[in-house]
Amino acid sequence: RIINEPTAAALAYGLDEQDKDEKILVYDLGGGTFDVSILELGDGVFQVLSTNGDTHLGGDDFDQRVIDWLVEGFKKENGVDLSKDKMALQRLKDAAEKAKKDLSGVTESEISLP
Incomplete structure (x- = not known):
């Protein structure tokens, strides 16, 4: 069944x-x-x-919002646009997903930028 x-x-x-x-x-x-x-x-x-x-809302969407936020913050602080760097974006994606999973059990998570 x-x-x-x-x-x-x-x-x-x-x-x-x-x-x-x-x-x-x-x-x-x-x-x-x-x-x-x-x-x-x-x-x-x-x-x-x-x-x-x-169908337009899920964990991937949350990950992307975190990535966008990180890219924007890094650009403001360092003047470098990570959105053009595919390897940096992949590292950010992995970090955003890990932070999202961590936040299921804790109130804070740290992300180290590339």
């Missing part, structure tokens, strides 16, 4: 083992999309009431 991602997420968190009926919101912030679903739980059964998403 195939189930959708929100139901799989709810099962992974053990929400099917709760004794009470409730409605929950499950979100999936992927690399390229942001999806939200509302599920109803009752008697160990899930029903998806509504689902929607934005």
Whole structure:
């Protein structure tokens, strides 16, 4: 049997083992999309009431905003435009993604510019 991602997420968190009926919101912030679903739980059964998403919002978009911010700040401070340097951009992309992941568990993350 195939189930959708929100139901799989709810099962992974053990929400099917709760004794009470409730409605929950499950979100999936992927690399390229942001999806939200509302599920109803009752008697160990899930029903998806509504689902929607934005295909123009995801982790890659957050990474790009951080990269743009870093490039702009570096240019202001040093007069060097890193947006023309492919190797520097790749290092910034890696650093931005690492910082994003770090910020899932801490309140601050440091990025060293190339």
